[in-house]
Amino acid sequence: MNEILKVENLSISFGSNHVLCGLNMELYENEVLGIIGPNGAGKTVLLNILSGILKPTAGKIWFMGEDITNRSIVERTRKGFGRTFQVPRSFENMTAYENSLVGAAFGGDCKEKDCLEISSDILDLIGLGRQKQDFARKLGLLDRKRLEIGIALASRPKLLLLDEVAGGLTESELTDVLEIVQNIKAAGISVIWIEHVLQTMVDGTDRVLLLAEGRDIIHGLPQEIMDSKEVEEIYLGTDE
C-alpha cells in the first residue's frame, strides 16, 4: 500500500506547553485511520497543523510524496485536503447549498456547471437534500456536522480530516455518520478521523492510533487498540 500522508518528528509548543513532541505517523491510500486520545492531547492541533492553520515548531509533512510543510492553507486545500471543524464553522448567513458551493468552487477544480451539480448532489448524499435552501444558522447539530462534511467533500478531497463528527449524536445518528464515512472510503478517499466515541472507532476505522503525551503511544487494529492496557491506562483512566 502506498502512503498518502507521512508525518515525521512533528512538534509544536505553545510557550511551555509542549503539545506535540516528535510525532511520527503515516496514512495509507484509502485507509480510515482513527485517532483517539484524552482531552487536550493535541488531536485538533494535529489537524490544524496538517491543514496549514498552525505552523509546527519542528518536523515535516509529506502529502502524496511531496513535502508540503511550508505550503499555505489554500494550496493544501487545492491539492486535496478537506476537513471538518470540531466546532462547526459553516457560513451562517449562507444556505446549505451555498456552503457546499464554496467548497466546490474554491477547493475543487471544476467547471461552473459541474460545481453547481456536485454541491447539490453532495448534500443529497449526506442527507441534507431537503435543507439545501435553509440558512446554515437554522440547522440543528447533526445537520451542521453533516454540512461540515458536505463542504469538505464538495471540494473533492483526496484526504479528509474529520474532527469529532460523532460527538453529541444519538445512537441512530451515529449509524448515519458511520454510513457516510463508509461511503467516503468507498469513493477512494483517505480519512483521518478523530473521535471520543470509541465504538464508532471500532466500527468505522481500519486502524487506530492513540495520541497522548504528544506522540503515538500505540497503533494497530481498532479492536486490539481498544483492548490494550495503554488505552485503559491513558484514555479510559481519565474517566475514573
Add this chain to the structure above:
Amino acid sequence: MEDKTLRKEKNPLKNIIILVIVAFFASLTLWGNAYFINLLTLLFLYLSLAQMWNLLAGYSGLVSLGQQIFVGLGGYCLAIMTEKYHQGLALSLVVAVAVCVAFAFVISFPIFKMRGVYFTIGTWIVAEALMIFFANWSFANYNIGYNIRMGYTFSPNIIYLMAYIIGIGSVALVFFLLRTKTGLALMSMRDNESAAEVRGVKLYGTKLRIFLLTAGYTGLTGAVLYLNMVYLTPDSAFTINWTVSMVFMVIIGGMGTIEGGIIGAVVYVIIQQYLYNFPGISMIILGAAAIAIILFLPKGIMGTLHSRYGWELFSVRRGLQNKGASVTSLKDILMK
C-alpha cells in the same frame, strides 16, 4: 427528486418595486424642486460611499478608516484636471478613478501587511499624511485648495443625474458582484474568514481586488461630490468625517447587506438635515445614535429585519435547478 423548496424562488413583485423606485427617482429631474433635488443628490452620493464601505468592511473584513483618501483624491483630480489643465469632465473623472486605483495599489503593499486594528489605523494615518502633504504641495495650491468652476456650468438637475447613476450603479455593482464567484468568496469571508481560507478562498487576492474596486468607485463619487460642492481644501477633502459617515450609515443600516447601505444612507441624509442646526455637536449626536443601534440592534436595521423576518429586497441567493435522478454514491459524484 422533485422538490418544490429547491426551486429558485422568483418574485416578480420585488423587481417591479425596484423598477418603480428607480424610475421615480429618474423622473424627479422633471418635477422635483431645488431643495429636494439637492437633498437627493447627496443621498445618492452617500449611498455610493456606504455601498463601497460595506463591500470593504462588511464583506472583505477590511475595516478602513481611511476612505477619505479616495474621496479627497477624487476631488483633487477633478479640481486639478479642470482648473489647472482645463480638461473636460469625462477625462477628469477617468483620471480620478485611475489615480485612486493606482494609489490604492501602491499603499496596499504596506497596509495589507497590517492586520485588524492596525490596518484600520494604518489607513487613517495615510489619509492624515495626505492631508498634510496636499496642504504643503504647491502643485495642488497648498491649503488654499480650489474653487471648481466647472461645478457652476452644470445645472443641479444634471449633477443630480450623475449622482443618481453613481448611486444606483453602486447598488447594481455590489449586487452583480455578489452573484459572481468572487461574490461567493466575499459572502463566505463575511461569515467566517478563516473558514473561507480553509475552503480554498484566496483571502489576499480577493481583498486586494475589492480594495482597488472600492478605491476607484469612492474616488469617482468623491469627484462628483466636489463637483456639487464646488469648493475644496485639503482639510475638507481628507477629513475622517467622510469615513465616519460611511461607518455610521453601514452600521445603522446593517453590515454585510445591500439594503443596509440604502437604509443607512436615507437615515443619515435625513438626520444631517437636522444636524445643520447643531453644528458643534453633530458628530456627538451621530455617535450616540450609532451606539444606540449597536446596543439594541447589533445587526443594524436591515440585519435585524432579515434575521427576524427573512426580509430582503436584493436576493443574492443561488437557486437550484430541479433534477431527475437522485444520487446514490459519492464515487459517482466525484467521477464527474
